[in-house]
Amino acid sequence: MPTDPYAWIEESLATIHRADWYRSVQTINGLPGATVFLEGREVINFASNDYLGLAGDQRLIAAATIATEEFGAGATGSRLLSGHRELHRDLERAIALLKQTQDALVFSSGYLANLGAISAIVGKRDLILSDQYNHCSLKNGAILSGATIIEYPHCDVEALRTKLSQQRQNYRRCLIITDSVFSMDGDLCPLPALLEIADEFSCMLLIDEAHATGVLGNTGAGCVEHFGCRGSQLIQIGTLSKALGSLGGYLAGSKNLIDFLRNRAPTWIYTTALSPADVAAALTAIKIVQQEPQRRIQLWQNVVQLKQMIQQQLPELKLLPSSSPILCFELSSAADALKAAQHLKSSGIFAPAIRPPTVPTSRIRISIMATHNLTHIEKLVEALSSM
Ligand code: PMP
Numbered sequence: 001m002p003t004d005p006y007a008w009i010e011e012s013l014a015t016i017h018r019a020d021w022y023r024s025v026q027t028i029n030g031l032p033g034a035t036v037f038l039e040g041r042e043v044i045n046f047a048s049n050d051y052l053g054l055a056g057d058q059r060l061i062a063a064a065t066i067a068t069e070e071f072g073a074g075a076t077g078s079r080l081l082s083g084h085r086e087l088h089r090d091l092e093r094a095i096a097l098l099k100q101t102q103d104a105l106v107f108s109s110g111y112l113a114n115l116g117a118i119s120a121i122v123g124k125r126d127l128i129l130s131d132q133y134n135h136c137s138l139k140n141g142a143i144l145s146g147a148t149i150i151e152y153p154h155c156d157v158e159a160l161r162t163k164l165s166q167q168r169q170n171y172r173r174c175l176i177i178t179d180s181v182f183s184m185d186g187d188l189c190p191l192p193a194l195l196e197i198a199d200e201f202s203c204m205l206l207i208d209e210a211h212a213t214g215v216l217g218n219t220g221a222g223c224v225e226h227f228g229c230r231g232s233q234l235i236q237i238g239t240l241s242k243a244l245g246s247l248g249g250y251l252a253g254s255k256n257l258i259d260f261l262r263n264r265a266p267t268w269i270y271t272t273a274l275s276p277a278d279v280a281a282a283l284t285a286i287k288i289v290q291q292e293p294q295r296r297i298q299l300w301q302n303v304v305q306l307k308q309m310i311q312q313q314l315p316e317l318k319l320l321p322s323s324s325p326i327l328c329f330e331l332s333s334a335a336d337a338l339k340a341a342q343h344l345k346s347s348g349i350f351a352p353a354i355r356p357p358t359v360p361t362s363r364i365r366i367s368i369m370a371t372h373n374l375t376h377i378e379k380l381v382e383a384l385s386s387m
Helices: 007-018 058-071 079-083 086-099 110-121 136-145 157-170 191-200 255-264 276-291 293-313 334-346 374-385
Strands: 035-038 041-045 103-107 127-131 148-152 174-179 204-208 235-239 249-253 326-330 363-367
Touching: 041 374, 058 276, 086 103, 086 249, 086 276, 103 110, 103 255, 110 136, 110 174, 110 204, 110 235, 110 249, 110 255, 127 136, 127 157, 136 174, 136 204, 148 157, 157 174, 157 191, 174 191, 191 204, 249 255, 276 293, 293 326, 293 374, 334 363, 334 374
Parallel strands: 127 148, 127 174, 174 204, 204 235
Antiparallel strands: 035 041, 103 249, 235 249, 326 363
């Protein structure tokens, strides 16, 4: 008698439920912003990556609409076949200018940029050193590459140095990969020290600026600008979907690297090009990022304001170290994190519980936006106080 080959799915779901790790979507209606309609009720939005409030900006919407009318709803093919428009190149030039690199390449998402780039530039004979807290797309890119992967303890440059001095000579190429702003913690990678080590051991260094682009640095170029490392021999990945309010990913680096990836990155070659609407919205967002620094200034004022209020009024909160608009506080279990998120939601605050296996310890993750006002921040603190 044949058994049901899909029976394991129900058992796996039951295991996920038992651990309080079950995830489900929550429906948002209307334009994204500092407040959103969540399941029909207006709540203050501390769950979004839209740090500068651009996803609902009328200028991005207008650019996307015009591009759709002019070029169509879809790109119709991969970049190397029928999908390439001059607009894609305009966006790549704008990214390269922002990042002060020789060139840039746009992917369909940040996730795909990491998969494609890492798996193209290292292989079986190579070594990857990966920060333990790296985003899933960096980790999966590393696995896909077939290289030997060594994880180093989070931001621990001495441990990284030790591992390199033991292992570097056994491999052909070596690539260090790290988030620049760690997405589920909010702290920054020690970029200047990483560059030094990369130089000392002849390693390539790839940083993922997903949460830093538009947010860090005087012109919004990211962690590289924040640390004064712009123009260095780095490979910079990022996304168009967070502070830039659109969709897509990018890689910024040398002309040769970009040229190589156009020929060797499967997640760029074998997928449909970004839609004209996404490209036009991202292009408009980059202009706004450069022309309206007041958005970034307001964002950082909000971050300082919230941190001060938490320090003064809620010293018992277990805040994780953060140097970004991402603030997380730890809870002792996944069930407690879910309860806290539910309490916040019923108090009109949207801030998600993040649980294993995404992170090692359960937490509430708060993302601050430039478009939050003092009342929004006060209401968050009030809701946190009554937890
Ligand atoms: N890298 C990091 C650090 C991220 O946080 C994310 C998104 N969560 C990505 C890459 C993926 O970016 P995208 O959403 O554009 O695929």
